[in-house]
Amino acid sequence: ANKNTLKDIKVLIMSYANMKPLSADFHVELTKWIKNGGVLLYYGNDNDPFQNVKEWWNSNGNTFKAPSEHLFGLLGVPSSQSGGIYDVGKGKVYLVRKDPKELIMKANGDEDFMSTVRKAYENDAKAGNLILKNNFVLERGPFLIAAVLDESQSKLPLKLEGTFIDLFNPSLPIVNTKTVQPNTQAYLFDVNKVENRSKPQVLAAAARVTNEVSSKKSYQFIAKSPAKTNNMMRILLANKPQRITANSNGKEISLTKNEWDENSKTLLLGFENFSEGVNVNISW
Structure with a gap:
């Protein structure tokens, strides 16, 4: 306990x-x-x-x-x-x-x-006035789950502000304001609550990430996921990348998404998945 x-x-x-x-x-x-x-x-x-x-x-x-x-x-x-x-x-x-x-x-x-x-x-308990609301918010580390009920005393939406990755959106966008309407839910990753933000790391991905190696100027890893599926990743970096390469079995993989968000210091990276793994190398 x-x-x-x-x-x-x-x-x-x-x-x-x-x-x-x-x-x-x-x-x-x-x-x-x-x-x-x-x-x-x-x-x-x-x-x-x-x-x-x-x-x-x-x-x-x-x-x-x-x-x-x-x-x-x-x-x-x-x-x-x-x-x-x-x-x-x-x-x-x-x-x-x-x-x-x-x-x-x-x-x-x-x-x-x-x-x-x-x-x-x-x-x-003498804890003050009991305040009733139409939503639930649960936080575990950087993860935040919110749900707004539609059978309650209020029909007002819930507004969350911060620097979030929207995990329910397959494009993994960065959102600063998330409005959750009644009878809907949200699943967010709070970038500001990441421990050791100076360390390069994958925050969200449609792949399993292994073999991570980082230095002052680079970050590399292997991403594995079923073949013929698309991978989208949100990666925390110290600076905007200058060069990004991705290859599998020695063959270069085209990037379908390569977008830098200065506010969150994250890179949105997309490419085709390969079950053998994709070697990604990022330098800045």
Whole structure:
């Protein structure tokens, strides 16, 4: 369990109705987080068949009927079917004995759920006003995924600004403003979040890149992908290239795209793929 996972989370909504915890270590870290002020909203009846599969919570000396019983034991919370609200250290636990799917099985079934979330966030976690929005944005390193919902309180698009490679566009363009409309998604690569930007590197490509060698004035690699397909690559470089060569088995390969973007310091390079590999050499 990663100890930093819960660092910036005020309220955690979770259930074991589908996925189960891989080890007891997750509960140890979760208990510490709650006792230090975290608020847990647990939804579930814990009666699906997979609660009974042979796993860590019911083997090697453990006799819990469900993994949640182990968690509630660490928290000192009764795992009764009636549920309840419990103070645990500086934090709080909401035990709601309702399967998550029940929240969508009837019209307006989300009202009690949202009321509980608001109370937990504003009153218990004291995290400020709960702000509702019609989009989700997830960042992992330089990668950014965004989705805008069309069944929400707002029909407004989401506007993202930066220096991005649009990975959903096969041309891999650089975009400084990405507008995501309702019922659409975006998959972007944030060039400004690349580590060690002075190092030449392929940021996105329709090929597998190997045998990379770089120097102060050059960068070379081999790109492999199925034959009779087209490769498009976005490459980060220190300076605008002065010379680019591509060959496969000693035969020169024509470049279908060779465009330099000064703002992002990236080269857009295109050529036909060969399964044997294409040797690319760039100098500046």
